[in-house]
Amino acid sequence: MAATPDTMQQAPRHGIVDWRGVLRQAALSRALDDLEESKLVPERKVLYQFSARGHEITQVLLGKQLTFARDAVAGYYRSRPLLLTLGLTVEQALASTTMHAGGMSEGRDIGVVFNLPRRDGACALPVCGGVGTQYTPAVGWAQALRYRERVLGDQRCAGSIAVAHGGDASTATNGFWAALNIVTTERLPFLFFIEDNGYGISVPSGMQTPGGNIARNLAAFGGLRVIDGDGCDPAVAAGLIEDAVAGVRGGDGPALLRLTVPRLSGHSGQDTQTYKSAREIASERERDPLLALRAQIVPRLMSADEWNSEVAQGKAEVAEAWARVERSAAPDPRRIGRYVFSERAADGSIELQQQGGILPDGAATVAGTTQANPQGPRINLVTAVRRTLEHELQVNKRVLVFGEDVGRKGGVHAATLGLQEKFGAARVFDTSLSEEGIIGRAVGMAAAGLMPVPEIQFRKYADPAAEQLNDCGTMRWRTANRFAAPMVVRIPGGFFKCGDPWHSQSNEVQWVHGIGWHVVMPSNAQDAVGLLRSALRGNDPTIFFEHRALLDGGWARRAYPGDDFVVPFGKASVLRQGTAVTVVTWGAMVERCEQAIERSGLSAELIDLRTLSPWDRETTLASVRKTRRCLIVHEDTITAGFGAEIAAVIAKQAFFDLDAPIERLAMPDVPSPHNPLLLDAVLPSADSIARALADLAEI
């Protein structure tokens, strides 16, 4: 049901609003902004201030509606009043902005970039600094609600909703449109809560959407209920918010609620608003929703004295909280390296994040065996992937596999062939063509206690998802182990019979550089099974790179090593022992290196790293110390490729053990070419590797 602009703002229909409670929360938020703006910013105790002045009442009214056990909010830097209403304490808020221990990131992130883990009651997914990044993770939460209720039988999800909170400028982002397409096509329990303050820093709303009103422009969008109204009128706003939330809870499908509010301070503490006229600033002040609230409830519901006393109480509470926070400890710089990845305590138990992934949600860790138990004929790598996915889907109902063409077609590489028939469309499904949507959705699903396994169709097409991938990787660290989003992102890539700049890119080093990601690159079917299973049973996000040349490659075929077989990360496989030179490689280059060594007749040690993050320094260094020579071979382009990192470590750790400079053989710095003739000219081949080996042995 789409509303027309004329019907959008209707008379409020609302239950009893606890206006005193609304005032109390709003006064707290205003007092926090007062303290920060007048004292903590000038004293440089807050380095980045984002005032919520003008946004308080609407956010508090929304927060008071989010009472269901599994409601979730994905907000942004101006969401503090909403988070305070959901349960963030004033002390936590101040410890966050003033960068103390006890803040929601322990001083690691900007203080308004919050999170609020919760078992029962509305939680707040970790906020990111990137505008628009909140939308697709909220979509994932909404889809997980439906999955948990229908498939896992989690009745606490019934009626719960996901809310994405953003400003007017955020509606111009990829994330917003990706989310809009998904929630409307899937009819998810999702609310876009847009507070339109007329500006994105200094750029007016008319630059973000024609005419400056996203609600009007979306009035005819299929499958979306659109509501538009004046957020400066608390009574009207209360009715519209209640109505919007009730509709989504009641199964009407997704809704977008746009409320106009004034931004009563600069965008941030640094912003002097020179782009606004004095008249405009004055008229914004007159639209302050707190003034309107006062006019609406004094003296009807409370006396002026009572109002003043509530405001004074808010100020006092904030002052007391600051007195405690000021005396509290600063974060410990010695801990700054902690929680990039899941960690174990001294007794071996996992130091669990509070939310995200299947383990905090009560699922047990499943042990595997590193002992391969080869069964049946040799299978190709794509079959190995499919069989492992199938088994893990079988034993873990929280595993979900999705991506473009993954469902009915079974994937453009056939890795998921038959899985939808077997496990149903709730667990193995197609997505819209939006990589931002695929990965962002996976983030929200992981936050909701599932194990998402998104597929990116080809390596280069991960680019539109780069922001979500990066933010997923840093989540554990920036929330100081409060949240994590373990998932397995399967990405086919690398050359096949030919190359090209789109489908054949390798560039695995980008993810090694992406903080918080494990990066796995198997060279054969047996390792693929063990590494994929380790990733699916792990507690961190993993990029699982499926090399296109290996999917059906003869050399990579191995017998299936068993349903419990795992390969731990960071353990290289030494495929050949040798004494004259060490060859370090991974992925599709392993086969070529083996051929080259055979051709060269040299006694070369061949190391298949298997995982690049973490990578097995010990095995590599021990080998180089023995052979005193090292050749690193990779398909990725040479400059700042992962070989440079390996070379730097060897040069530092084994300098006096070397008899020759460390050599690298890799693609020159050009994109992958299409004509096989051109591809052969740039890709390391068995011949060029053999030549490099011979040269190195002679030095």
Ligand SMILES: Cc1ncc(C[n+]2csc(CCOP(=O)(O)OP(=O)(O)O)c2C)c(N)n1
């Ligand atoms: C992806 C991205 N681009 C640019 C920025 C810099 N930036 C921060 S806030 C902002 C404006 C956002 O305005 P809006 O969404 O309307 O929210 P408001 O600040 O008005 O509440 C910009 C451009 C950013 N944080 N992220």
